[in-house]
Amino acid sequence: MALVKISEILGGDCTDKQVSVRGWVYRKRQGKELIFLVVRDATGVIQCTVKKANATAWAEAEKLTIESSLTLEGVAKPDTRAPGGYEIAAEAVSIIGLAEVFPIAKDKSEEFIRDMRHLWLRSRKMNVVMDVRAKVLEYSREYFRKTCFTEVSPPMFISAAVEGGSTLFGLKYFDQTLYLTQSSQLYLEILIYSLENVYCIAPSFRAEKSRTIRHLTEYWHMEAEWPFADMNDLMKFEEGLMEHICKRTAEDCQKEFAELGADISKLAQVQVPFPRITYAEAIDRLKAKNSALKWGDDLGYEDEKLLAEEFGKPFFVYDYPKAIKAFYCKTRRDQPEIALSVDMMVPRIGEISTGGQREEDKDQLIQRMKEQELKPEDYEWYLDLRRYGTVPHVGFGMGVERLLVWMLDLDNIIDAIPFPRTTRRFYP
């Protein structure tokens, strides 16, 4: 008796063979002579039939409730009447854990599903999304490995802000106050002086009271940093990474996209080089669409969406006014008002990544800190990096969940992560 995964049966590998599957009851329909059990495991769902003639199996099947766990044995065969095209004629059914009445049924609201997150994760939708998420992370690591990057593990507890202080989560650390990191960038910058090309995939925390479908207070941040590089190198790397992720996903995740009803064809359009426009060009394009924007304003979400609609695929906006960018952004030596910063935008979501060239000159860096009313003495170790063998270097950070929302056409970022944390929800 071969113990198989449901996907093997659905792939036609077990036709007319005696098989055994383990999983949970997804649906049940009972008649006088026949019970249909739809059984799910991590790989898919399959319809199973239990006939009354088999008294032992029938008695077990009658007891089964939705979400009960079981082992089921029988012959796998193609059947046009079965969803998925294959069916198991059950010969033996064995209950492992009999479930109480499952609270999630056909009629369910967003609110209810969120309250039942720990059970909703069993749904086919969440199952498939988490599967693709894992693959996207694998493809990302593939690309980093291929391009000679070393994965590193930065701290989550930090003592000083990376971005502005307003969005930090503070916490009690014995008798002191520490913060949860908003970005691992500064720590990656430390590590480029030994490992050179480094990256991490780690959580970042933002205490922004954002109420949108694009924000989490805890999100996974894919960040990289490397020396001896400029803005062109940065954009080339980022578009190469995106192309690789999209290409591998398009190859390997067709069934998952089909089950979610997500458009996989857009991934094929992700090819290097990506369109690149400067901030000034973006403003001009938006002005042509009657926007009241003027040079110096930051791009809002609606502006980003307007631009993204024009391209219909990922693209870059670079060369921002330095006033709207962080202190560590290097400024152009020929145009001191311009920061060497670049955002990657995608349709429907807007920004999914921000990167740029970091200021490698100590005095310029101190000057930038003062302009933004930061105290250089709070960043002594960061300044040390410029004192001892400074190098031109670049880096970026991409929101993993935002990437997934775009790829999988998700309605809300909370569905891109198993246990979403938002301003109001953090259970379970």
Added chain:
RNA sequence: GCCGUCGUGGCUCAGCCCGGUAGAGCGGCUGGCUGUUAACCAGUCGGUCAAAGGUCCGAAUCCUUUCGACGGCGCCA
């Protein structure tokens, strides 16, 4: 932080505008029936309408406050 929508049995909703002590479907239970596709038919159990206060002879329905949920903007990834 600002703005909007919503809160009725386990779940999804109707009723609210034009006040008179709650109605349907799903689920549960009982029975019937069917190669079914989150089937169908019959019966049955189940709520005092988020909370508090007010108006009124009378409030789920009108008014006030509070709480909660969801979304938009801003901020960002």
